[in-house]
Amino acid sequence: xxxxxxxxxxxxxxxxxxxxxxxxxxxxxxxxxxxxxxxxxxxxxxxxxxxxxxxxxxxxxxxxxxxxxxxxxxxxxxxxxxxxxxxxxxxxxxxxxxxxxxxxxxxxxxxxxxxxxxxxxxxxxxxxxxxxxxxxxxxxxxxxxxxxxxxxxxxxxxxxxxxxxxxxxxxxxxxxxxxxxxxxxxxxxxxxxxxxxxxxxxxxxxxxxxxxxxxxxxxxxxxxxxxxxxxxxxxxxxxxxxxxxxxxxxxxxxxxxxxxxxxxxxxxxxxxxxxxxxxxxxxxxxxxxxxxxxxxxxxxxxxxxxxxxxxxxxxxxxxxxxxxxxxxxxxxxxxxxxxxxxxxxxxxxxxxxxxxxxxxxxxxxxxxxxxxxxxxxxxxxxxxxxxxxxxxxxxxxxxxxxxxxxxxxx
Amino acid sequence: xxxxxxxxxxxxxxxxxxxxxxxxxxxxxxxxxxxxxxxxxxxxxxxxxxxxxxxxxxxxxxxxxxxxxxxxxxxxxxxxxxxxxxxxxxxxxxxxxxxxxxxxxxxxxxxxxxxxxxxxxxxxxxxxxxxxxxxxxxxxxxxxxxxxxxxxxxxxxxxxxxxxxxxxxxxxxxxxxxxxxxxxxxxxxxxxxxxxxxxxxxxxxxxxxxxxxxxxxxxxxxxxxxxxxxxxxxxxxxxxxxxxxxxxxxxxxxxxxxxxxxxxxxxxxxxxxxxxxxxxxxxxxxxxxxxxxxxxxxxxxxxxxxxxxxxxxxxxxxxxxxxxxxxxxxxxxxxxxxxxxxxxxxxxxxxxxxxxxxxxxxxx
Numbered sequence: 001x002x003x004x005x006x007x008x009x010x011x012x013x014x015x016x017x018x019x020x021x022x023x024x025x026x027x028x029x030x031x032x033x034x035x036x037x038x039x040x041x042x043x044x045x046x047x048x049x050x051x052x053x054x055x056x057x058x059x060x061x062x063x064x065x066x067x068x069x070x071x072x073x074x075x076x077x078x079x080x081x082x083x084x085x086x087x088x089x090x091x092x093x094x095x096x097x098x099x100x101x102x103x104x105x106x107x108x109x110x111x112x113x114x115x116x117x118x119x120x121x122x123x124x125x126x127x128x129x130x131x132x133x134x135x136x137x138x139x140x141x142x143x144x145x146x147x148x149x150x151x152x153x154x155x156x157x158x159x160x161x162x163x164x165x166x167x168x169x170x171x172x173x174x175x176x177x178x179x180x181x182x183x184x185x186x187x188x189x190x191x192x193x194x195x196x197x198x199x200x201x202x203x204x205x206x207x208x209x210x211x212x213x214x215x216x217x218x219x220x221x222x223x224x225x226x227x228x229x230x231x232x233x234x235x236x237x238x239x240x241x242x243x244x245x246x247x248x249x250x251x252x253x254x255x256x257x258x259x260x261x262x263x264x265x266x267x268x269x270x271x272x273x274x275x276x277x278x279x280x281x282x283x284x285x286x287x288x289x290x291x292x293x294x295x296x297x298x299x300x301x302x303x304x305x306x307x308x309x310x311x312x313x314x315x316x317x318x319x320x321x322x323x324x325x326x327x328x329x330x331x332x333x334x335x336x337x338x339x340x341x342x343x344x345x346x347x348x349x350x351x352x353x354x355x356x357x358x359x360x361x362x363x364x365x366x367x368x369x370x371x372x373x374x375x376x377x378x379x380x381x382x383x384x385x386x387x388x389x390x391x392x393x394x395x396x397x398x399x400x401x402x403x404x405x406x407x408x409x410x
Numbered sequence: 411x412x413x414x415x416x417x418x419x420x421x422x423x424x425x426x427x428x429x430x431x432x433x434x435x436x437x438x439x440x441x442x443x444x445x446x447x448x449x450x451x452x453x454x455x456x457x458x459x460x461x462x463x464x465x466x467x468x469x470x471x472x473x474x475x476x477x478x479x480x481x482x483x484x485x486x487x488x489x490x491x492x493x494x495x496x497x498x499x500x501x502x503x504x505x506x507x508x509x510x511x512x513x514x515x516x517x518x519x520x521x522x523x524x525x526x527x528x529x530x531x532x533x534x535x536x537x538x539x540x541x542x543x544x545x546x547x548x549x550x551x552x553x554x555x556x557x558x559x560x561x562x563x564x565x566x567x568x569x570x571x572x573x574x575x576x577x578x579x580x581x582x583x584x585x586x587x588x589x590x591x592x593x594x595x596x597x598x599x600x601x602x603x604x605x606x607x608x609x610x611x612x613x614x615x616x617x618x619x620x621x622x623x624x625x626x627x628x629x630x631x632x633x634x635x636x637x638x639x640x641x642x643x644x645x646x647x648x649x650x651x652x653x654x655x656x657x658x659x660x661x662x663x664x665x666x667x668x669x670x671x672x673x674x675x676x677x678x679x680x681x682x683x684x685x686x687x688x689x690x691x692x693x694x695x696x697x698x699x700x701x702x703x704x705x706x707x708x709x710x711x712x713x714x715x716x717x718x719x720x721x722x723x724x725x726x727x728x729x730x731x732x733x734x735x736x737x738x739x740x741x742x743x744x745x746x747x748x749x750x751x752x753x754x755x756x757x758x759x760x761x762x763x764x765x766x767x768x769x770x771x772x773x774x
Contacts, residue, residue, distance in 0.1 A: 295696075297730075313679070313697035313714045315731040315749065329679070330697040330714040332731040334749060347681075347699045347716045349733050351751065366768070386699065386716065388733065388751070390768075405768075 001050040002128060002185060003108035005079075007041055008092050009116045011059030020378040020395050021252045021339060026064055028116040032255055032320065033262035034285040034303050036068065040262060041114055042076055044122030051112075052079050055102060057095045059086040091220040093227045097194045104188055113223070115182035119258035121244035121265060127185050130240045134162065137189055137236035140228065141181035143246040147174050149360045153248075154180035154224050156239050164237040167228040178239065180224065181246055190227075193234070197226045252393075253362035253374030255337060257355055259320050260301040287323075296327075311346070318354065328385070336375040339396075345385035350375055352391055366391055366406045411531070412458040412507055412514040413451040414488075415444065416499060419464040423632040426741030426758045427706075427723060432467045434519055437706055438630060439643050439654075440671055440689050445477065447517060447525065452481040454527030456515065459485045460506050462499035497604035500589075501597045508591045516604075518585035520631035522639045523623060524646060525586070533621050534588045537564065540617040541589040543609070545581035546627040554582040555605065557620050565619040570609065581620065584627050633739045633756070637719055640704055641685040644669060665701075677713065695730070709740075712748070723759070736770065 009028045018027040029036040038056075045051050056065060065083045072081045084102060086095045096103065096113065103111060110131065112124060123141070131139045142156045155176045157166035168175060198221055221227070231237040245261045247254060267274055267283035275286040281299035286292055287306045296314040298304070305323035310316060313330040321327065321338045328346040335352030344350055352375035353364045364373040371391045378396040383389055389400055394409045421433030428436065434444035444461075451459055461474070466487050474485045488503040500507060500516065507514045513534055515527060523546070534542040542565075545557045556579050560568045571578050583605060596611050597604075612618035626646055628639035644667035647655050656668040662676060665684030670676070674688045677696035685702045688694070692705045695713035703717050708725040711717060715728045720738040728734060729748035738752045741759035746752060750763055754770030757763060761773055 315714065317749070330699065330716075330731075332714070332716075332733065332749060347714075349716070349751065390751070 002048060002110040002112050002124070003050055003106070004053045004055065004103065004111035005045045005048075005051050006055045006057055006096060006103060006111060006113045007038065007116050008095065008113065009038070009056045009058035009060065009065075009083075011086070011089055017251045018249070018255075019252065020376065020393060021255070021337065023396060024339065024379050026060055027249065029064075029068055030255060031305060031322065032119070032249075032259040032303065033266060034287065034305075037119070037249065037258070038068065038116055039072070039075075040119070041116065041122065042072060042081070044124060045112070045114075046076055046078055048112075048124050048128070049078065053106075054079050054081045055099070056081065056083045056116075057086065057099060058083070059089050059095075061085075089220065091222040091226075093194050093197070093223045094221040096223075097191060097198070097221065100191045104191070108188075110185055110187050113184040113186060115248075117249045118182040118247065119249055119261055120181065120183075120242060120246040122183065123240070123242050123244065124183070126242075127183065127240045130162070130238060131185050134238045136238040137187055138231055139185040139238050139240055140164065141183035142178045142239040142241045143181040144177050144241070145179050145360055146358060147177050150174065150177050150179060152360065154228065156180060158239045162238045162240070163235060164228075164232040164239050167232045167237075169224045169228075178241060180228070181242060182248065184223070189236075190231075193227055193230055194221060197221060197230055201226065247360070251362040251372065252337065252376050253352070253355070253372050255320060256301075256318060256335060256352075256374045257362070259303055260318065263301055263303065281317075293329075305340075314344075335373070336377065338377050339379045339381070341380045342377045343382045344377075345383055345387060347386045348383045349388040349390075350377065350383055351388070364391065369406055371406045411454070411456045411512050412460070412509070413456045414460040414462055414500060414503055414507060414514060414516045415447055415519050416496060416516065417444075417461050417463045417519045419493065421631070424636065426739060426756055427633075427721065430724065430742035430759055432470045433631075434461075435470060435473055437687075437689060437704075438522060438636070439640065439647075440669055440687050442473065443522070443630070444474075444519060446522065447519065448474075448477050448481060448483065448485070450525035450527055451515060452483050454515075454525075454531065456527070457483055458506055458509070459483055460488050460503040461485060462488050462490065462494075462503065464490050464493055493601060494599075495601045495603045497597045497602040497608045498600060500594055500604070501599045504594050508594060511591060513588050513590050516587040516589060518629070520629045521585045521627065522630050522643060523584065523586075523627040524625045526621075526624065527588075530586070530588050530621050533565070534619070537566075537619050539566070539612075539619045540593050540615070541587060541609070541612050542619045542621050543567070544584040544586040544623050545620045546584040546623040547580050548582050549580075551577070551580045551582060557581045557583060559620050565621060566616060567609075567613050567618045567620050569613060570605075581622065584623050585629070586623075633721055634737050636721065637702060637704065637737065640687060641667065641702065644685050644687070 028038045084099045154169040155171045156178045157176045263283035275284045279297045284299035284302045286304045289306045290304045290308045292310040293312040295312045296310045298316045301318045304321045308325040310327045311329035315332045319336045322340045324341045327344045331344045331348045333350045336350045353373040376393045380397045381394045382399040384401045388403045391406045421428035435442045555572045558568045560566045626642035630636045630639035656670045658666045662680040662682045667685045668683040670688040671690040673690045674692040676694045680698045682700045686700045688705045689707045691708045693710045697714045699716045702719045704721045706724045709722040710727045712730040714731045716733040718735040720734045723740045724742045726740040726744040728746045731749045734752040736754040738755045740757045743760045744757045745762045747764040751766045755767040757773040
């Protein structure tokens with residue numbers, strides 16, 4: 001039985017692909033379907049009653065998580081939530097290893113390790129059952145993606161019993177389309193494997209010239225590059241294949257896909273936790289402090305944050321609207337993210353290209369240019385009346401007065 | 411007096427509209443283009459009108475029959491078996507144009523302006539020459555043939571300069587003439603150009619004069635110019651305080667120059683103008699924004715749509731929160747789905763558009 005969970009939250013110098021939204025807020029605290037990505041993970045962990053402690057490991061400043069931790073400790077009484085700050089980026093395995101004493105305090109039999117940038121159904125109980133059934137020391141959650149997308153992930157080759165026989169990160173060949181879903185269940189022996197890997201890497205570093213790139217620092221150890229392949233060789237790693245939804249949230253545009261998937265799943269489980277109304281096409285989440293004019297048509301797949309206002313006859317579809325936004329009358333917002341305090345003028349049109357449900361790519365080719373499919377308006381951006389903004393990423397505090405297409409606006 | 415209107419062929423430049431309705435019957439300012447011309451000719455005392463056409467659609471015959479009675483004029487079709495250019499049709503209609511000694515008007519059916527036929531006829535009689543062409547000022551004369559008159563101020567034309575590289579003047583042939591019947595004797599019955607072959611002969615004889623056009627002028631033979639011409643026409647109506655326009659005090663009018671047929675219905679909280687014509691039986695929903703557009707008979711703009719620089723064809727529908735712009739032309743019975751964006755689409759009749767058209771293109 002798992003007694004702890006470790007969530008790998010990354011740091012400010014990582015996750016740059018989530019810019020410009022991560023300029024204001026760490027990616028893992030970005031709200032999708034009405035709450036921060038991290039909260040969705042905590043909700044899932046709270047379904048595993050044996051978990052008494054959740055550890056966030058990353059290299060953000062402490063103050064970044066202060067409010068979040070305060071909110072979490074009042075919302076979740078079953079477990080405590082602590083933030084452990086790496087002194088420098090140590091890699092996903094390196095960070096865990098650095099804090100191994102904290103992780104192993106009170107001698108947990110098992111613990112979950114979860115990448116914070118994934119969106120899925122978090123089938124933690126099922127993973128635990130599989131571990132018990134197989135007597136597995138380690139379990140990885142796998143998911144199937146189209147073969148063309150495999151090279152962006154880690155590929156898992158498993159035998160018919162679910163034992164992982166081979167693991168390769170970012171394969172160039174079509175070795176397997178079962179990929180690493182970013183959730184693991186480990187026991188304390190994982191630290192022996194990390195120690196072994198570290199020792200080997202340390203020795204190797206004497207043989208190889210010192211790299212000028214600090215990212216090649218010998219201290220950096222990642223689960224994906226350094227550990228999982230080794231575990232597979234040991235024969236102690238099993239895979240649990242999830243058939244439910246799964247997305248990695250790398251680029252900012254992927255937040256729209258995550259928003260859709262979470263809203264869909266929340267709606268299927270309990271429609272009453274979401275917003276309903278005559279002009280609401282579910283699933284839609286509207287914060288209780290937001291105001292939506294009854295003549296505005298909202299949804300599907302829309303989240304509207306605190307204190308935001310949507311005017312008469314406005315249309316919002318497949319979009320995340322954060323707090324304190326103003327969407328004026330008769331405007332149209334499609335496939336877009338509106339960060340805090342953005343304003344959309346009357347009859348304006350803020351539009352991205354819809355990403356197909358089966359695609360893990362958040363870009364689209366327009367006039368031969370690869371651009372972000374989702375239109376992103378960062379904090380305090382204003383779009384004038386009747387202006388159209390299409391497939392654009394707009395950095396904070398800009399005012400858009402003329403139509404723009406397929407651009408990043410600095 | 412008599413008049414000849416050069417209608418020509420299939421009006422391909424004004425497709426997709428002319429796939430459904432012959433060009434002279436396409437509504438400009440809510441009335442068929444040719445009606446503006448027939449009315450102005452009748453008002454100037456013309457009793458016989460010849461339509462020089464390459465083909466004669468039945469619908470046109472029937473419509474013009476109606477106008478014959480309404481305006482007390484005789485309208486005849488002169489059908490070319492092969493295209494005869496701009497001069498040949500005059501020869502073909504010789505019998506009518508030469509039936510008496512009075513001069514006759516010639517006008518290009520694509521040209522829209524405040525037809526000054528009365529003043530033109532007076533000027534023509536006063537100078538005594540064989541022909542008078544109407545000249546209009548343009549900003550870029552280098553793209554046209556420029557009319558150069560003698561310095562004596564009589565309006566006598568000295569020469570034509572085709573696409574001048576140096577500035578020689580800014581008045582060009584506006585495509586409207588008044589000619590004495592004798593001019594027809596200079597034309598042979600073959601494909602021939604009045605501008606290139608007939609007029610130079612008159613200039614040589616010091617018998618061709620130029621008449622300055624007041625006000626606006628536009629060749630509205632293609633959609634972009636059709637919209638520009640509509641703006642000019644509506645502005646001229648505003649200057650004349652015409653009751654054909656909507657009162658600027660209507661709550662939905664912004665910027666003026668808005669013409670609404672009485673049978674059209676307009677929803678709440680719309681913002682319409684400047685430069686919009688709304689045809690008969692058009693239905694406009696709530697919160698609609700319209701500018702610089704022509705909505706033809708029976709078209710429908712649903713709630714919250716945004717339409718700019720567009721011609722919405724007969725019985726077409728623009729969906730809720732749709733946005734169409736940049737000289738988008740919807741043919742007859744086109745349907746644009748909700749939330750769709752069209753940038754400069756030219757959509758053939760009976761199509762449904764359900765995904766965005768990002769770049770100007772023709773939708774077959």
